[in-house]
Amino acid sequence: MTVAADIKTDTSAFATIRTPDLQPRPVKVKATGVKVFYGAKQALHGVTIDIPDRTVTAFIGPSGCGKSTFLRCFNRMNDTIVGARVEGEILLDNRNIYAPDLDVVELRARVGMVFQKPNPFPKSIFENVAYGPRIHGLARTKAELEEVVVTSLQKASLFNEVKDRLQEPGTGLSGGQQQRLCIARAIAVSPDVILMDEPCSALDPIATAKVEELIDELRANYTIVIVTHSMQQAARVSQRTAFFHLGHLVEEGPTNMIFTKPIEQRTQDYITGRFG
Amino acid sequence: MEHTVTAYEQELRGLAGRIAEMGGLAEHLVADAIVALTRLDASLAQRIIADDLRLDALQRETEERAILIIARRQPMASDLREIVAALRISNDLERVGDLAKNIAKRVTAINNAVIQKRLLVGVEHLAEIALQQLKDVLDAYTNRDDNAARVVRTRDEEIDALYTSLFRELLTYMMEDPRTISQCAHLLFCAKNIERIGDHATNIAETVHYSVTGTAFEDERPKSDNSSLESVESET
Numbered sequence A: 001m002t003v004a005a006d007i008k009t010d011t012s013a014f015a016t017i018r019t020p021d022l023q024p025r026p027v028k029v030k031a032t033g034v035k036v037f038y039g040a041k042q043a044l045h046g047v048t049i050d051i052p053d054r055t056v057t058a059f060i061g062p063s064g065c066g067k068s069t070f071l072r073c074f075n076r077m078n079d080t081i082v083g084a085r086v087e088g089e090i091l092l093d094n095r096n097i098y099a100p101d102l103d104v105v106e107l108r109a110r111v112g113m114v115f116q117k118p119n120p121f122p123k124s125i126f127e128n129v130a131y132g133p134r135i136h137g138l139a140r141t142k143a144e145l146e147e148v149v150v151t152s153l154q155k156a157s158l159f160n161e162v163k164d165r166l167q168e169p170g171t172g173l174s175g176g177q178q179q180r181l182c183i184a185r186a187i188a189v190s191p192d193v194i195l196m197d198e199p200c201s202a203l204d205p206i207a208t209a210k211v212e213e214l215i216d217e218l219r220a221n222y223t224i225v226i227v228t229h230s231m232q233q234a235a236r237v238s239q240r241t242a243f244f245h246l247g248h249l250v251e252e253g254p255t256n257m258i259f260t261k262p263i264e265q266r267t268q269d270y271i272t273g274r275f276g
Numbered sequence B: 001m002e003h004t005v006t007a008y009e010q011e012l013r014g015l016a017g018r019i020a021e022m023g024g025l026a027e028h029l030v031a032d033a034i035v036a037l038t039r040l041d042a043s044l045a046q047r048i049i050a051d052d053l054r055l056d057a058l059q060r061e062t063e064e065r066a067i068l069i070i071a072r073r074q075p076m077a078s079d080l081r082e083i084v085a086a087l088r089i090s091n092d093l094e095r096v097g098d099l100a101k102n103i104a105k106r107v108t109a110i111n112n113a114v115i116q117k118r119l120l121v122g123v124e125h126l127a128e129i130a131l132q133q134l135k136d137v138l139d140a141y142t143n144r145d146d147n148a149a150r151v152v153r154t155r156d157e158e159i160d161a162l163y164t165s166l167f168r169e170l171l172t173y174m175m176e177d178p179r180t181i182s183q184c185a186h187l188l189f190c191a192k193n194i195e196r197i198g199d200h201a202t203n204i205a206e207t208v209h210y211s212v213t214g215t216a217f218e219d220e221r222p223k224s225d226n227s228s229l230e231s232v233e234s235e236t
Helices: A067-073 A104-110 A125-135 A142-155 A175-187 A205-218 A231-237 A255-260 A265-271 B006-039 B042-073 B077-109 B117-142 B146-176 B178-213
Strands: A027-038 A041-052 A056-060 A084-092 A111-114 A193-197 A223-227 A240-245 A248-254
Touching: A027 A067, A027 A223, A041 A067, A041 A223, A041 A240, A041 A248, A056 A067, A056 A231, A067 A193, A067 A223, A067 A240, A104 A111, A111 A175, A125 A142, A125 A175, A142 A175, A175 A193, A175 A205, A205 A223, A205 A231, A223 A231, A231 A255, A240 A255, A240 A265, A248 A255, A248 A265, A255 A265, A255 B077, A265 B077, B006 B042, B006 B077, B006 B117, B006 B178, B042 B077, B077 B117, B077 B178, B117 B146, B117 B178, B146 B178
Parallel strands: A056 A223, A056 A240, A111 A193, A193 A223
Antiparallel strands: A027 A041, A027 A084, A240 A248
Protein backbone atom coordinates (compact mmCIF):
# COMPACT_ATOMS: atom_id res chain seq x y z
CA MET A 1 0.00 0.00 0.00
CA THR A 2 1.58 3.24 -1.06
CA VAL A 3 -1.06 5.65 0.09
CA ALA A 4 0.07 8.33 2.46
CA ALA A 5 3.44 6.70 2.80
CA ASP A 6 4.94 10.03 3.76
CA ILE A 7 3.00 10.23 7.00
CA LYS A 8 3.23 6.55 7.84
CA THR A 9 6.09 6.64 10.28
CA ASP A 10 7.14 3.80 12.50
CA THR A 11 4.85 3.43 15.48
CA SER A 12 7.32 1.41 17.50
CA ALA A 13 9.16 4.52 18.59
CA PHE A 14 5.90 5.91 19.86
CA ALA A 15 4.85 3.33 22.41
CA THR A 16 3.10 5.43 25.00
CA ILE A 17 0.91 3.12 27.01
CA ARG A 18 -2.39 4.39 28.19
CA THR A 19 -3.52 3.75 31.71
CA PRO A 20 -5.82 2.96 33.36
CA ASP A 21 -7.25 1.36 30.25
CA LEU A 22 -8.50 -2.18 30.45
CA GLN A 23 -6.10 -3.06 27.70
CA PRO A 24 -3.14 -0.73 27.50
CA ARG A 25 -2.46 0.29 23.93
CA PRO A 26 -0.13 2.61 22.10
CA VAL A 27 -1.37 6.09 21.35
CA LYS A 28 -2.63 6.48 17.78
CA VAL A 29 -3.68 10.10 17.85
CA LYS A 30 -2.27 12.56 20.33
CA ALA A 31 -3.97 15.93 20.59
CA THR A 32 -2.38 18.67 22.67
CA GLY A 33 -3.98 22.01 23.50
CA VAL A 34 -6.28 22.01 20.48
CA LYS A 35 -8.23 25.23 20.08
CA VAL A 36 -10.70 25.90 17.30
CA PHE A 37 -12.05 29.31 16.35
CA TYR A 38 -14.91 30.05 13.98
CA GLY A 39 -14.07 33.64 13.19
CA ALA A 40 -13.97 35.44 16.53
CA LYS A 41 -15.91 32.72 18.30
CA GLN A 42 -13.87 30.09 20.11
CA ALA A 43 -15.50 26.67 19.84
CA LEU A 44 -12.82 24.58 21.50
CA HIS A 45 -10.70 25.66 24.47
CA GLY A 46 -7.46 23.72 24.50
CA VAL A 47 -8.31 20.04 24.35
CA THR A 48 -5.63 17.50 25.21
CA ILE A 49 -6.34 13.82 24.75
CA ASP A 50 -4.67 10.60 23.70
CA ILE A 51 -6.64 8.30 21.41
CA PRO A 52 -5.46 4.70 21.82
CA ASP A 53 -4.81 2.43 18.85
CA ARG A 54 -7.47 -0.12 17.79
CA THR A 55 -9.94 1.03 20.37
CA VAL A 56 -13.32 2.71 20.15
CA THR A 57 -13.27 6.12 21.77
CA ALA A 58 -16.62 7.86 22.20
CA PHE A 59 -17.10 11.62 22.44
CA ILE A 60 -20.24 12.60 24.30
CA GLY A 61 -21.71 15.90 25.42
CA PRO A 62 -24.64 18.22 24.80
CA SER A 63 -25.16 19.90 21.42
CA GLY A 64 -22.66 22.64 20.78
CA CYS A 65 -20.11 21.24 23.24
CA GLY A 66 -17.44 20.99 20.55
CA LYS A 67 -17.26 17.23 20.19
CA SER A 68 -17.96 17.22 16.43
CA THR A 69 -15.69 20.21 15.92
CA PHE A 70 -12.91 18.33 17.65
CA LEU A 71 -13.59 15.16 15.65
CA ARG A 72 -13.30 17.14 12.44
CA CYS A 73 -9.83 18.30 13.44
CA PHE A 74 -8.59 14.75 13.09
CA ASN A 75 -8.85 14.74 9.31
CA ARG A 76 -8.69 18.51 8.88
CA MET A 77 -12.30 18.78 7.83
CA ASN A 78 -12.38 22.18 9.52
CA ASP A 79 -10.04 23.42 6.78
CA THR A 80 -13.03 23.51 4.47
CA ILE A 81 -14.96 25.90 6.71
CA VAL A 82 -14.31 29.56 5.91
CA GLY A 83 -13.02 31.45 8.92
CA ALA A 84 -12.20 28.32 10.90
CA ARG A 85 -8.81 28.28 12.57
CA VAL A 86 -7.18 25.44 14.45
CA GLU A 87 -4.41 25.91 17.03
CA GLY A 88 -2.50 23.33 18.99
CA GLU A 89 -1.04 20.06 17.85
CA ILE A 90 -2.49 16.79 16.63
CA LEU A 91 -0.12 13.90 16.06
CA LEU A 92 -1.11 10.84 14.07
CA ASP A 93 1.47 8.13 14.67
CA ASN A 94 3.70 10.88 16.00
CA ARG A 95 3.43 13.02 12.83
CA ASN A 96 1.86 16.45 13.04
CA ILE A 97 -1.17 16.39 10.75
CA TYR A 98 -1.15 20.20 10.55
CA ALA A 99 2.41 20.26 9.24
CA PRO A 100 2.64 22.45 6.11
CA ASP A 101 4.14 19.68 3.98
CA LEU A 102 1.35 17.24 4.76
CA ASP A 103 -0.88 16.06 1.94
CA VAL A 104 -4.41 16.57 3.19
CA VAL A 105 -5.91 14.24 0.60
CA GLU A 106 -3.70 11.42 1.79
CA LEU A 107 -4.45 12.27 5.41
CA ARG A 108 -8.15 11.87 4.69
CA ALA A 109 -7.50 8.48 3.15
CA ARG A 110 -5.79 7.43 6.36
CA VAL A 111 -8.44 9.02 8.53
CA GLY A 112 -11.79 8.07 7.06
CA MET A 113 -15.11 9.53 8.04
CA VAL A 114 -18.71 8.36 8.32
CA PHE A 115 -21.42 10.94 8.74
CA GLN A 116 -24.74 11.18 10.51
CA LYS A 117 -26.83 10.82 7.39
CA PRO A 118 -25.81 8.03 5.03
CA ASN A 119 -24.46 9.80 1.94
CA PRO A 120 -23.72 7.25 -0.78
CA PHE A 121 -22.69 8.66 -4.15
CA PRO A 122 -25.46 8.53 -6.77
CA LYS A 123 -23.67 5.59 -8.36
CA SER A 124 -23.79 1.82 -8.14
CA ILE A 125 -22.97 -0.01 -4.95
CA PHE A 126 -19.77 -1.23 -6.60
CA GLU A 127 -18.72 2.24 -7.71
CA ASN A 128 -19.38 3.69 -4.26
CA VAL A 129 -16.75 1.43 -2.79
CA ALA A 130 -14.43 1.38 -5.83
CA TYR A 131 -14.22 5.17 -6.07
CA GLY A 132 -11.68 5.72 -3.27
CA PRO A 133 -9.24 2.95 -4.18
CA ARG A 134 -9.38 4.04 -7.82
CA ILE A 135 -8.58 7.71 -7.26
CA HIS A 136 -5.88 6.82 -4.74
CA GLY A 137 -4.41 4.29 -7.17
CA LEU A 138 -4.76 1.42 -4.75
CA ALA A 139 -5.71 -1.14 -7.39
CA ARG A 140 -3.77 -1.65 -10.56
CA THR A 141 -6.04 -4.12 -12.29
CA LYS A 142 -9.77 -4.62 -12.54
CA ALA A 143 -9.45 -7.86 -10.62
CA GLU A 144 -7.58 -6.12 -7.81
CA LEU A 145 -10.23 -3.44 -7.64
CA GLU A 146 -12.96 -6.03 -7.47
CA GLU A 147 -11.16 -7.75 -4.66
CA VAL A 148 -10.88 -4.51 -2.68
CA VAL A 149 -14.59 -3.83 -3.17
CA VAL A 150 -15.62 -7.31 -2.08
CA THR A 151 -13.40 -7.40 1.01
CA SER A 152 -14.51 -3.91 2.01
CA LEU A 153 -18.16 -4.90 1.69
CA GLN A 154 -17.44 -8.04 3.67
CA LYS A 155 -15.66 -6.12 6.41
CA ALA A 156 -18.65 -3.81 6.57
CA SER A 157 -20.95 -6.84 6.98
CA LEU A 158 -22.86 -5.82 3.88
CA PHE A 159 -21.58 -8.15 1.18
CA ASN A 160 -24.09 -10.97 1.72
CA GLU A 161 -26.98 -8.54 1.46
CA VAL A 162 -25.82 -6.88 -1.79
CA LYS A 163 -23.67 -9.43 -3.62
CA ASP A 164 -26.35 -10.04 -6.27
CA ARG A 165 -26.95 -6.39 -7.02
CA LEU A 166 -23.59 -4.66 -6.98
CA GLN A 167 -24.51 -2.68 -10.11
CA GLU A 168 -27.70 -1.27 -8.59
CA PRO A 169 -27.59 2.28 -7.19
CA GLY A 170 -26.33 2.64 -3.65
CA THR A 171 -29.11 5.06 -2.92
CA GLY A 172 -31.63 2.23 -3.36
CA LEU A 173 -30.47 0.49 -0.19
CA SER A 174 -32.15 0.86 3.17
CA GLY A 175 -30.82 3.51 5.55
CA GLY A 176 -28.88 1.00 7.63
CA GLN A 177 -27.44 -0.64 4.53
CA GLN A 178 -26.48 2.77 3.12
CA GLN A 179 -24.63 3.56 6.33
CA ARG A 180 -22.75 0.29 6.16
CA LEU A 181 -22.02 1.07 2.51
CA CYS A 182 -20.47 4.35 3.64
CA ILE A 183 -18.40 2.42 6.18
CA ALA A 184 -17.31 0.02 3.40
CA ARG A 185 -16.36 3.05 1.31
CA ALA A 186 -14.26 4.39 4.18
CA ILE A 187 -12.59 1.01 4.72
CA ALA A 188 -11.80 0.58 1.01
CA VAL A 189 -8.87 3.02 1.12
CA SER A 190 -7.30 1.15 4.06
CA PRO A 191 -7.51 3.87 6.67
CA ASP A 192 -5.93 3.64 10.13
CA VAL A 193 -8.55 5.74 11.82
CA ILE A 194 -12.30 5.89 11.20
CA LEU A 195 -14.19 8.90 12.49
CA MET A 196 -17.92 8.49 12.95
CA ASP A 197 -20.14 11.49 13.53
CA GLU A 198 -23.40 10.18 14.99
CA PRO A 199 -23.47 7.27 12.55
CA CYS A 200 -26.70 5.79 13.90
CA SER A 201 -28.88 8.77 14.63
CA ALA A 202 -30.80 8.34 11.37
CA LEU A 203 -31.20 4.58 11.77
CA ASP A 204 -33.81 2.35 13.39
CA PRO A 205 -32.84 0.16 16.37
CA ILE A 206 -32.13 -2.97 14.31
CA ALA A 207 -29.96 -1.12 11.79
CA THR A 208 -28.28 0.61 14.75
CA ALA A 209 -27.53 -2.75 16.35
CA LYS A 210 -25.96 -3.95 13.09
CA VAL A 211 -23.75 -0.88 12.85
CA GLU A 212 -22.76 -1.25 16.51
CA GLU A 213 -21.90 -4.90 15.92
CA LEU A 214 -19.82 -3.78 12.96
CA ILE A 215 -18.01 -1.14 15.03
CA ASP A 216 -17.12 -3.83 17.54
CA GLU A 217 -15.66 -6.00 14.79
CA LEU A 218 -13.80 -3.14 13.14
CA ARG A 219 -11.93 -2.17 16.26
CA ALA A 220 -9.70 -5.22 15.84
CA ASN A 221 -8.13 -3.44 12.84
CA TYR A 222 -8.98 0.24 13.09
CA THR A 223 -8.87 3.06 15.57
CA ILE A 224 -12.41 4.36 15.84
CA VAL A 225 -13.58 7.66 17.22
CA ILE A 226 -17.33 8.05 17.45
CA VAL A 227 -19.40 11.10 18.32
CA THR A 228 -22.78 10.10 19.64
CA HIS A 229 -25.76 11.72 21.30
CA SER A 230 -26.85 8.40 22.72
CA MET A 231 -25.06 7.76 25.97
CA GLN A 232 -26.29 4.20 25.91
CA GLN A 233 -24.60 3.80 22.56
CA ALA A 234 -21.36 5.24 23.90
CA ALA A 235 -21.62 2.85 26.84
CA ARG A 236 -22.29 -0.08 24.51
CA VAL A 237 -19.67 0.40 21.81
CA SER A 238 -16.72 2.26 23.29
CA GLN A 239 -13.81 1.31 25.50
CA ARG A 240 -13.00 4.90 26.36
CA THR A 241 -15.30 7.86 26.70
CA ALA A 242 -14.60 11.58 26.66
CA PHE A 243 -17.18 14.06 27.91
CA PHE A 244 -17.17 17.56 26.40
CA HIS A 245 -19.00 20.60 27.68
CA LEU A 246 -18.90 24.18 26.41
CA GLY A 247 -15.80 23.56 24.33
CA HIS A 248 -13.86 21.91 27.16
CA LEU A 249 -12.90 18.31 27.65
CA VAL A 250 -14.37 17.75 31.11
CA GLU A 251 -13.42 14.16 31.71
CA GLU A 252 -12.00 11.25 29.78
CA GLY A 253 -11.43 7.69 30.90
CA PRO A 254 -12.38 4.03 30.56
CA THR A 255 -16.03 3.75 29.55
CA ASN A 256 -16.71 1.42 32.48
CA MET A 257 -15.63 4.18 34.86
CA ILE A 258 -17.37 7.07 33.15
CA PHE A 259 -20.76 5.38 33.25
CA THR A 260 -20.59 3.95 36.77
CA LYS A 261 -18.49 6.38 38.78
CA PRO A 262 -17.41 9.47 36.89
CA ILE A 263 -15.10 11.80 38.78
CA GLU A 264 -16.43 15.17 37.67
CA GLN A 265 -19.80 16.43 38.89
CA ARG A 266 -20.60 17.82 35.43
CA THR A 267 -20.09 14.39 33.87
CA GLN A 268 -22.28 12.83 36.51
CA ASP A 269 -25.05 15.38 35.93
CA TYR A 270 -24.93 14.94 32.18
CA ILE A 271 -24.94 11.15 31.99
CA THR A 272 -27.66 10.79 34.60
CA GLY A 273 -29.84 13.30 32.75
CA ARG A 274 -29.64 16.17 35.22
CA PHE A 275 -28.46 18.94 32.96
CA GLY A 276 -30.16 22.27 33.62
CA MET B 1 -29.47 18.58 40.94
CA GLU B 2 -32.80 17.16 39.81
CA HIS B 3 -33.47 15.08 36.76
CA THR B 4 -34.66 16.80 33.63
CA VAL B 5 -37.33 14.08 33.46
CA THR B 6 -39.46 14.58 36.56
CA ALA B 7 -41.10 11.17 36.35
CA TYR B 8 -37.67 9.55 36.62
CA GLU B 9 -36.87 11.67 39.65
CA GLN B 10 -40.13 10.58 41.24
CA GLU B 11 -39.46 6.93 40.50
CA LEU B 12 -36.08 7.13 42.21
CA ARG B 13 -37.60 8.89 45.19
CA GLY B 14 -40.36 6.32 45.31
CA LEU B 15 -37.76 3.58 45.45
CA ALA B 16 -35.87 5.29 48.29
CA GLY B 17 -39.23 5.76 50.02
CA ARG B 18 -39.90 2.01 49.82
CA ILE B 19 -36.54 1.31 51.44
CA ALA B 20 -37.29 3.78 54.22
CA GLU B 21 -40.65 2.09 54.77
CA MET B 22 -39.04 -1.35 54.83
CA GLY B 23 -36.40 -0.07 57.23
CA GLY B 24 -39.00 1.30 59.61
CA LEU B 25 -40.94 -1.95 59.52
CA ALA B 26 -37.80 -4.07 60.04
CA GLU B 27 -36.75 -1.95 63.03
CA HIS B 28 -40.15 -2.28 64.56
CA LEU B 29 -40.21 -6.05 64.02
CA VAL B 30 -36.87 -6.47 65.77
CA ALA B 31 -37.83 -4.19 68.68
CA ASP B 32 -41.15 -5.99 69.14
CA ALA B 33 -39.49 -9.39 68.94
CA ILE B 34 -37.24 -8.47 71.85
CA VAL B 35 -40.20 -7.15 73.86
CA ALA B 36 -42.14 -10.34 73.10
CA LEU B 37 -39.15 -12.37 74.22
CA THR B 38 -38.60 -10.54 77.50
CA ARG B 39 -42.30 -10.59 78.38
CA LEU B 40 -42.96 -13.96 76.80
CA ASP B 41 -45.87 -12.28 75.05
CA ALA B 42 -47.32 -14.88 72.67
CA SER B 43 -49.91 -12.61 71.09
CA LEU B 44 -47.28 -9.99 70.25
CA ALA B 45 -45.17 -12.78 68.81
CA GLN B 46 -48.06 -13.80 66.55
CA ARG B 47 -48.43 -10.23 65.35
CA ILE B 48 -44.73 -10.09 64.44
CA ILE B 49 -45.07 -13.26 62.39
CA ALA B 50 -47.99 -11.66 60.52
CA ASP B 51 -46.18 -8.35 60.04
CA ASP B 52 -43.19 -10.08 58.52
CA LEU B 53 -45.43 -11.02 55.58
CA ARG B 54 -45.86 -7.30 54.91
CA LEU B 55 -42.11 -6.84 54.85
CA ASP B 56 -41.80 -9.70 52.36
CA ALA B 57 -44.45 -8.11 50.15
CA LEU B 58 -42.67 -4.75 50.33
CA GLN B 59 -39.42 -6.38 49.34
CA ARG B 60 -40.99 -7.90 46.22
CA GLU B 61 -42.56 -4.58 45.34
CA THR B 62 -39.25 -2.73 45.79
CA GLU B 63 -37.53 -5.24 43.56
CA GLU B 64 -40.17 -4.85 40.86
CA ARG B 65 -39.88 -1.08 40.98
CA ALA B 66 -36.10 -1.25 40.68
CA ILE B 67 -36.27 -3.63 37.72
CA LEU B 68 -38.79 -1.39 35.99
CA ILE B 69 -36.58 1.67 36.39
CA ILE B 70 -33.62 -0.21 34.95
CA ALA B 71 -35.72 -1.40 32.00
CA ARG B 72 -37.27 1.98 31.26
CA ARG B 73 -34.59 4.52 32.14
CA GLN B 74 -31.24 2.78 31.61
CA PRO B 75 -29.84 4.47 34.70
CA MET B 76 -26.22 5.57 34.75
CA ALA B 77 -23.56 6.37 37.36
CA SER B 78 -24.97 7.50 40.73
CA ASP B 79 -28.55 6.61 39.74
CA LEU B 80 -27.49 3.13 38.76
CA ARG B 81 -25.58 2.69 41.99
CA GLU B 82 -28.56 3.91 43.96
CA ILE B 83 -30.87 1.38 42.32
CA VAL B 84 -28.44 -1.46 42.85
CA ALA B 85 -28.12 -0.32 46.47
CA ALA B 86 -31.91 -0.35 46.89
CA LEU B 87 -32.05 -3.91 45.57
CA ARG B 88 -29.36 -5.07 47.97
CA ILE B 89 -30.71 -3.21 50.99
CA SER B 90 -34.23 -4.50 50.45
CA ASN B 91 -32.80 -8.03 50.53
CA ASP B 92 -30.96 -7.34 53.77
CA LEU B 93 -34.02 -5.82 55.38
CA GLU B 94 -36.17 -8.74 54.32
CA ARG B 95 -33.68 -11.06 56.04
CA VAL B 96 -33.74 -8.89 59.17
CA GLY B 97 -37.50 -9.39 59.23
CA ASP B 98 -37.07 -13.15 58.94
CA LEU B 99 -34.64 -13.16 61.86
CA ALA B 100 -37.05 -11.13 63.99
CA LYS B 101 -39.80 -13.58 63.05
CA ASN B 102 -37.57 -16.46 64.11
CA ILE B 103 -37.13 -14.88 67.55
CA ALA B 104 -40.90 -14.45 67.77
CA LYS B 105 -41.44 -18.11 66.95
CA ARG B 106 -39.15 -19.09 69.81
CA VAL B 107 -41.28 -17.02 72.18
CA THR B 108 -44.16 -19.43 71.61
CA ALA B 109 -41.79 -22.37 72.09
CA ILE B 110 -40.52 -21.22 75.49
CA ASN B 111 -43.87 -19.86 76.59
CA ASN B 112 -44.45 -22.50 79.26
CA ALA B 113 -41.91 -21.18 81.70
CA VAL B 114 -40.75 -17.92 83.19
CA ILE B 115 -37.32 -16.96 81.92
CA GLN B 116 -34.95 -16.07 84.65
CA LYS B 117 -34.10 -12.42 84.43
CA ARG B 118 -30.36 -12.98 84.61
CA LEU B 119 -30.47 -15.16 81.48
CA LEU B 120 -32.09 -12.36 79.53
CA VAL B 121 -29.88 -9.43 80.43
CA GLY B 122 -27.19 -10.29 77.94
CA VAL B 123 -29.60 -10.91 75.07
CA GLU B 124 -31.40 -7.64 75.74
CA HIS B 125 -28.14 -5.74 75.74
CA LEU B 126 -27.10 -7.37 72.49
CA ALA B 127 -30.45 -6.49 70.94
CA GLU B 128 -30.11 -2.88 72.06
CA ILE B 129 -26.85 -2.46 70.18
CA ALA B 130 -28.14 -4.30 67.10
CA LEU B 131 -31.22 -2.08 66.99
CA GLN B 132 -29.07 1.02 67.32
CA GLN B 133 -26.90 -0.25 64.47
CA LEU B 134 -29.97 -0.83 62.32
CA LYS B 135 -31.32 2.62 63.09
CA ASP B 136 -27.96 4.30 62.44
CA VAL B 137 -27.40 2.53 59.16
CA LEU B 138 -30.89 3.44 57.92
CA ASP B 139 -30.16 7.07 58.83
CA ALA B 140 -26.88 6.77 56.96
CA TYR B 141 -28.83 5.50 53.94
CA THR B 142 -31.41 8.30 54.13
CA ASN B 143 -28.71 10.98 54.41
CA ARG B 144 -26.33 9.24 51.99
CA ASP B 145 -23.78 9.63 54.77
CA ASP B 146 -20.68 7.63 54.03
CA ASN B 147 -19.00 8.46 57.34
CA ALA B 148 -21.98 7.30 59.38
CA ALA B 149 -22.00 4.07 57.36
CA ARG B 150 -18.33 3.58 58.14
CA VAL B 151 -19.01 4.01 61.87
CA VAL B 152 -21.74 1.35 61.76
CA ARG B 153 -19.46 -1.05 59.97
CA THR B 154 -16.69 -0.65 62.54
CA ARG B 155 -19.07 -1.01 65.48
CA ASP B 156 -20.25 -4.45 64.38
CA GLU B 157 -17.16 -5.77 66.12
CA GLU B 158 -18.81 -4.83 69.41
CA ILE B 159 -21.82 -7.04 68.66
CA ASP B 160 -19.58 -9.91 67.67
CA ALA B 161 -17.55 -9.66 70.87
CA LEU B 162 -20.68 -9.42 72.98
CA TYR B 163 -22.20 -12.39 71.24
CA THR B 164 -19.08 -14.47 71.95
CA SER B 165 -19.20 -13.63 75.65
CA LEU B 166 -22.95 -14.26 75.74
CA PHE B 167 -22.35 -17.65 74.20
CA ARG B 168 -19.92 -18.52 77.02
CA GLU B 169 -22.29 -17.15 79.62
CA LEU B 170 -25.23 -19.24 78.45
CA LEU B 171 -23.08 -22.35 78.25
CA THR B 172 -22.06 -21.78 81.87
CA TYR B 173 -25.70 -21.43 82.97
CA MET B 174 -26.59 -24.66 81.24
CA MET B 175 -23.80 -26.49 82.99
CA GLU B 176 -24.71 -25.05 86.37
CA ASP B 177 -28.35 -25.97 86.09
CA PRO B 178 -29.47 -28.40 83.41
CA ARG B 179 -33.08 -27.30 83.90
CA THR B 180 -32.23 -24.08 82.05
CA ILE B 181 -30.92 -25.93 79.01
CA SER B 182 -34.14 -25.68 77.01
CA GLN B 183 -34.46 -21.94 77.60
CA CYS B 184 -30.79 -21.25 77.15
CA ALA B 185 -30.70 -23.14 73.86
CA HIS B 186 -33.54 -21.00 72.54
CA LEU B 187 -31.86 -17.87 73.87
CA LEU B 188 -28.64 -18.87 72.14
CA PHE B 189 -30.48 -19.03 68.85
CA CYS B 190 -32.11 -15.68 69.58
CA ALA B 191 -28.68 -14.22 70.30
CA LYS B 192 -27.36 -15.67 67.06
CA ASN B 193 -30.28 -14.15 65.19
CA ILE B 194 -29.56 -10.76 66.73
CA GLU B 195 -25.91 -11.09 65.83
CA ARG B 196 -26.99 -11.83 62.25
CA ILE B 197 -29.17 -8.71 62.27
CA GLY B 198 -25.99 -6.81 63.12
CA ASP B 199 -24.31 -8.40 60.12
CA HIS B 200 -27.11 -7.24 57.84
CA ALA B 201 -26.71 -3.72 59.24
CA THR B 202 -23.05 -4.01 58.26
CA ASN B 203 -24.00 -5.19 54.77
CA ILE B 204 -26.25 -2.17 54.42
CA ALA B 205 -23.40 0.08 55.60
CA GLU B 206 -21.20 -1.36 52.88
CA THR B 207 -23.94 -0.83 50.31
CA VAL B 208 -24.38 2.80 51.40
CA HIS B 209 -20.65 3.31 50.98
CA TYR B 210 -20.82 1.82 47.48
CA SER B 211 -23.82 3.92 46.56
CA VAL B 212 -22.14 7.13 47.69
CA THR B 213 -18.60 6.52 46.46
CA GLY B 214 -18.84 3.84 43.77
CA THR B 215 -16.19 1.76 45.51
CA ALA B 216 -16.10 -1.03 48.08
CA PHE B 217 -14.50 -0.50 51.48
CA GLU B 218 -10.83 -1.10 50.89
CA ASP B 219 -10.02 -2.60 54.31
CA GLU B 220 -11.16 -5.92 55.73
CA ARG B 221 -14.03 -5.58 58.17
CA PRO B 222 -12.98 -5.97 61.82
CA LYS B 223 -14.39 -9.23 63.20
CA SER B 224 -14.63 -10.53 66.77
CA ASP B 225 -17.12 -13.36 66.57
CA ASN B 226 -15.05 -16.14 68.08
CA SER B 227 -17.99 -18.18 69.33
CA SER B 228 -17.14 -20.94 66.88
CA LEU B 229 -13.93 -21.44 68.84
CA GLU B 230 -15.56 -21.38 72.29
CA SER B 231 -16.09 -24.27 74.60
CA VAL B 232 -16.59 -24.68 78.33
CA GLU B 233 -14.76 -27.56 79.94
CA SER B 234 -16.93 -29.61 82.25
CA GLU B 235 -15.34 -30.27 85.63
CA THR B 236 -14.87 -33.97 86.08
